[in-house]
Structure formats: C-alpha cells, structure tokens
Amino acid sequence: MYNQRQMFIGIVIVLIGIMFLIGSIFNVDAGRICWPAAMILAGVLLLVRPHLLNPDTPGRIKLIGNVRRHGEWQVTDDELWIGIGDVRLNMIDADIPVGETQINIYSFVGDVRVSVPKGVGILASSTAFVTDAKVLGHKGDYFVTPFEMSSDDYEAAERKVRVEMMGFVSNLKIKQVQVEEADADFSEPQESPDEIPLE
Numbered sequence: 001m002y003n004q005r006q007m008f009i010g011i012v013i014v015l016i017g018i019m020f021l022i023g024s025i026f027n028v029d030a031g032r033i034c035w036p037a038a039m040i041l042a043g044v045l046l047l048v049r050p051h052l053l054n055p056d057t058p059g060r061i062k063l064i065g066n067v068r069r070h071g072e073w074q075v076t077d078d079e080l081w082i083g084i085g086d087v088r089l090n091m092i093d094a095d096i097p098v099g100e101t102q103i104n105i106y107s108f109v110g111d112v113r114v115s116v117p118k119g120v121g122i123l124a125s126s127t128a129f130v131t132d133a134k135v136l137g138h139k140g141d142y143f144v145t146p147f148e149m150s151s152d153d154y155e156a157a158e159r160k161v162r163v164e165m166m167g168f169v170s171n172l173k174i175k176q177v178q179v180e181e182a183d184a185d186f187s188e189p190q191e192s193p194d195e196i197p198l199e
Helices: 002-026 031-052
Strands: 059-064 067-069 078-090 099-117 121-135 138-143 147-150 159-177
Touching (some): 099 121, 138 147
Parallel strands (some): 059 078, 078 099, 099 159
Antiparallel strands (some): 121 138, 121 147
C-alpha cells in the first residue's frame, strides 16, 4: 500500500509537470487544464476505491468540514475523503479492537490529530506534496517525500492503529498519552451528521 501511494504521488507530479510543459511550449494557460484534470483524477480515485481498501470498509466524503470523534466510540477500519478540513480522533476512551485497525484519510488540505492511549501501537504515514509532521515527539517538514513512523511497541502490541494520509498539504500530529490525561484539543463535538457515505 505504501509503495502504491508513492507511485501515485510520483505519477501526479509527472502529469502536472507535463501539463505545465505543454502550456509553456504551446502558450496555453496550464491553470485552465489543471482544474479539469484534478476533477478527472478525483473521479478515477472514486472508481478505484474498492482496490485501495477492503470493499467492506465504510467511507465518508466531506468536501469542506471536520470529522471529530472522542469519548466512548468503536474504532474500526475507516476511510475518510475530505477536500479541506480537520480530523480529530481521540481514542483515549474508545474501544480499540484486538489486531490492526487501518484508517485511511484522503484530503486536499488536511489537519489530522490522533491521540491513542499508552500500550496501543500506532503507525502513521503521509504521502503529500507538503507534510508537516509531529509524531510521537518527532517533528519534521517533508516536501514531496513520503513520511512514515511507528511507535516502538507497534509490532508487539496487541492492539494497533495504522493511520495513512494522502493529500496535497498534510498536517499530521500523533501522540500516545496516559489514559487519565485530559486533552483540550479533543473536547469538541463529534462529526456532524451531514456526511455522505460512500457507496
């Protein structure tokens, strides 16, 4: 999956470069080509979605908006498509199943924050043109460079969560905290009911 995302971002970069090259050679406004191409690409992604993740995995689309989950909730495999928005997943009091749970997030501009309790393994990755990552105490900025990091106990953990992010500009913050710690960043309402589920 990670190699597939690297290949995808590489193809996108090549296509954008080709469009601007054609625009320069033939004196064509490349901006007028990019937006239709982006719409076509979004349509292709929706068509190939069943091949990106288990077809039984639920998916949600929000062009502009936020997804927030906190308190007692069931963590399951999930897929989120967000144009511009924030994702807040506080798993401190959540029911995390045994085994690996995968959450895929696709966004144009996205800010993702995930908090898991100590003892739960966490792996985070981002494939984007620009990634600002603050994961498990590590900070870094990445330009057209895939990012991946996991907790030391990830492989051995009984419960583990895998968060994979893909987009244009990604801000990724992941941390493990003690169960009794309160986090003000997550004291917001859960996701609004106006989401449109993917078929």
